Amino acid sequence: MNTYLHHQPLPDVVYHYCSVETFFHIISNHTLRLSDIEKSNDFMEKKWTIQQCLQHIRNNINNPDYPCSKQPKLAASLLQEMERQFHHYNTMILAACFSSKRDLLSQWRGYGENGYGVCIGVSSGTEFLPAFRRAERYLGLKGSEQALPDGLVFHSVQYTTKEIEAICMQLFCIYMRWLPLRTSLEKAAAQLIRILYPALPFFKSHAFSEEAEWRCVYYPELPAPPYETQTFDEAHFQQLLNRQNREQSLDRFLLFPLDYRLRQNNLVPYRDLAFDSCKGSFIRSVTIGPKCPLDRETVKVFLERYRIPIDLKDIHLSDVSYR
Numbered sequence: 051m052n053t054y055l056h057h058q059p060l061p062d063v064v065y066h067y068c069s070v071e072t073f074f075h076i077i078s079n080h081t082l083r084l085s086d087i088e089k090s091n092d093f094m095e096k097k098w099t100i101q102q103c104l105q106h107i108r109n110n111i112n113n114p115d116y117p118c119s120k121q122p123k124l125a126a127s128l129l130q131e132m133e134r135q136f137h138h139y140n141t142m143i144l145a146a147c148f149s150s151k152r153d154l155l156s157q158w159r160g161y162g163e164n165g166y167g168v169c170i171g172v173s174s175g176t177e178f179l180p181a182f183r184r185a186e187r188y189l190g191l192k193g194s195e196q197a198l199p200d201g202l203v204f205h206s207v208q209y210t211t212k213e214i215e216a217i218c219m220q221l222f223c224i225y226m227r228w229l230p231l232r233t234s235l236e237k238a239a240a241q242l243i244r245i246l247y248p249a250l251p252f253f254k255s256h257a258f259s260e261e262a263e264w265r266c267v268y269y270p271e272l273p274a275p276p277y278e279t280q281t282f283d284e285a286h287f288q289q290l291l292n293r294q295n296r297e298q299s300l301d302r303f304l305l306f307p308l309d310y311r312l313r314q315n316n317l318v319p320y321r322d323l324a325f326d327s328c329k330g331s332f333i334r335s336v337t338i339g340p341k342c343p344l345d346r347e348t349v350k351v352f353l354e355r356y357r358i359p360i361d362l363k364d365i366h367l368s369d370v371s372y373r
Contacts, residue, residue: 054189054214054249058206060182062175063334064148064264067161070342073168077333077356081306081322082172084144084268087251089318096143099211099253100136103246104129106215107222118223128226131239139243141198142270143251144321148172150206150262153337155370157261162339165372168349171335171364174264177328178204180301181266189249198269199248202300202323207252209259214249221245268321270294270308294321302328333358340368 068076076082087095110116111125118125149157158165174182181204188199208214225238233241251267272290273282294308304324310317325332333353338344346365353360 054217055185055205055208055252056213057186060175060179060204061150061264062173063152063171064150064174064178065152065157065337066146066148066170066172067157067167068170069163069167070344073170073336076170077353077358079322079324080326080356081324082146082266083320083322084146084266084305085320086318087143087145089313089316096250098255099214099250102211102253103215103218104133104136106211107132107219110219116219116223118226121226124229125222125226127235128222128229128238131235132222132242135236135239135243139247141247142272142319143267144270144319145251145265145267146323148174148264148266150264152335153366153368153370154260154262155372158339158368158370158372160261165339165341165368165370166343167339168342168344169337169339169368170333171337173328173332173334174204177302177325177332178202178266185252189252198271201268202303203248203267203269205252205265207254207258207261207263207265209254209256211253214246214253218242218246266323268300268305268323270319270321330357330359333360335364335366336360337366337368340370340372342368 066076066082107129110118111129112119112122147161151157152169152171157169158167161167162169181202184199184201185203185205188203189205221242225233225242229235229238248269251265254263271293273287277287291308296307298305300323302325304326306322306324308319308321310319312318336349336353338346338349346362346367349365350360350362
């Protein structure tokens with residue numbers, strides 16, 4: 051079976067573009083924020099990949115190269131059930147976003163407060179290594195799983211859906227063959243969605259490819275909406291929610307309890323990831339945006355104040371000429 055993702059080597063450093071205010075909170079609190087990607091700038095997060103997969107199945111449902119073409123009515127019913135369930139399936143996915151490129155104009159515009167922000171280089175080659183290996187395991191590079199990953203997952207974003215479309219089609223045909231004997235239409239569709247769901251945050255439209263994005267992702271274990279009154283298990287939901295409201299050790303990080311912030315009249319869920327145990331080596335560089343008033347010396351003293359030693363040569367001024 052094909053893999054979800056192109057294998058890419060883990061970079062030594064990845065870069066987080068942000069405002070000066072966010073930079074202040076990251077350094078002073080020693081935390082990165084994993085926020086709900088559904089509330090990000092890209093309103094098609096997750097939805098775009100789902101649409102691509104479903105459209106690929108729809109386009110090939112009568113293709114003689116696939117066994118589903120021999121039972122077109124059953125295949126159409128399974129596809130319809132997947133569409134129905136995907137429409138409601140909206141389990142929270144939290145992520146912190148990075149780029150493999152430092153001092154990139156599109157990143158300054160989109161995430162670095164239009165050039166007034168900063169770009170923080172973090173040590174991905176060591177600190178995110180366990181999460182990268184977890185990504186290889188859960189996203190198909192070293193075998194597939196059928197449950198949400200338990201822990202952080204770190205991988206590059208893909209700007210083509212060729213791999214996930216191919217594996218989605220293969221899984222669709224496998225589960226369709228099982229329908230008459232092993233499972234119901236509803237259960238088959240639910241299992242397909244469950245397998246595909248962890249891969250969704252790692253695919254975006256080619257229009258975003260210049261960002262060269264990497265993501266650190268966490269999947270809170272919570273029931274997917276809708277919460278139907280007749281079937282909703284309130285006690286089980288409370289049990290799962292209690293886990294999200296406790297601190298949790300993940301690799302060399304500490305994950306703080308689930309919390310919320312306000313953004314454009316909306317509630318945005320997040321969990322902060324503390325890098326206290328690796329703070330001496332986690333922050334590798336800082337690049338001051340092309341319109342940012344900060345100076346290198348102030349940034350160095352600020353980092354030292356919060357016990358993050360860094361050489362002045364690793365504090366850069368942007369080379370981008372941007373007004």
